[in-house]
Amino acid sequence: MEAASYTLHHHRYSICSIMVRYCIAIRGEPKSGMSEATFFEKEIDIFANEQxxxxxxxxxxxxxxxxxxxxxxxxQPLYDSVTITHYLASLYPSLMPPSHRQLISSLIDLLHSINFFSLSFAGSKNGDPAGHIKQEIQRRLRKDVSPRYREALEYKLAVHEAEKVYGLxxxxVTKMISRTESLLFICQQNLxxxxxxxxxxxxxSALDAHLVTFIARLEDAGRTNLVPPRLSxxxxxxxETEEWRRIMQGRKTAPGR
Structure with a gap:
């Protein structure tokens, strides 16, 4: 079977991008009868609004x-980190071993019920990241753009307001903190x-890829008080693993941290 190739559009400080990149790094052997896939990375500069x-x-x-x-x-493209993770697991079974697939999946879903943006940037001293993006979308909407692009920008604006602006x-944020504490209690019980x-x-497994990245972001964002010592x-x-070091290249999970 001919090996498939994939392009991963990501950003080095996007928490969900790091989760997927870590899944790829630890993916293990492909399923029986399948050739090793090739993954190319294309970084999207979200600070320059390339997204x-x-x-x-x-x-x-x-x-x-x-x-x-x-x-x-x-x-069509895959553009949700959980969906991407399940797809990767269908190619690389050790990401979600059959004996633990249901629990891994449910814990990943629980983790992604948390708004990462809220915990990463609420109270940030680096300006208003949600407001900046909103203003840029509105600026583009005031220009003479194609109907297709206008519709896309309007949809993006609605998503951004629901997930980012409201999330601050x-x-x-208090609700997300409570949800984080519950999640980490459950995870500690499963370690x-x-x-x-x-x-x-x-x-x-894929659960480790998502959970380690989430805990690292909490710590890098100054929320170490939420992380139980054993999970820390x-x-x-x-x-300290080779896979994490290769992905992060000495960086923390968020800029300016």
Whole structure:
């Protein structure tokens, strides 16, 4: 079977991009009968608003977010990190071993019920990142653009207001903190004493890729008080692995941290 190739559109400081890149790094062996896939990376400069370009919104991800995967093997791009993770697991079974697939999937879903933007940027001293993007979308909408691009920008604006602008409200952030505490309590219960990886698996799974990245972002955003000591140690150990070091190149998970 001919090996498939994929392009991962990402940004080095996008938490969901890091989760997917970490999944790819730890993916293990392909399923029986399948050749090793090739993954190319294309960095989208979200600080320069490349995610708002007509090409990206109309051909890659209408939500104007990273990560996204494009490939000739699929009819359309994949642009949700959980969806991408499940697709990767269908190619690389060790990401979600059959014996633990349901629990891994449910814990990843629970993790992604948390608004990462809220916990990363609420109270930020680096200006108003949500407001900046909103203003840029509105600026483009005032220009003479194609009907297709206008529709795409209007959809992006609605998504941005729902997920980012609203996500910085104090009541909403408090809700996300509570949800984080509940999630991490459950995860700690699923990390056996002495185990290196979640659920006591012998090698990291997709759950580890998402959870380690999330904990690292909490710590890098100054929310270490939310992380139980045992999970902090678990994350620190993962951040010393070759795979994490190769992805992050010495960077933290957020700029200016």
């Amino acid at each position: 708002l370009s007509e090409d990206f919104l109309c051909h890659v991800n209408p939500k104007g977010q990273v990560p996204a995967i494009t490939t000739s093997s699929l009819d 409200g104090s009541d909403f 056996p004493e002495g185990a290196r990886w979640m659920l006591g698996l012998p090698q990291p 140690t678990y994350c620190a150990d993962a951040r």
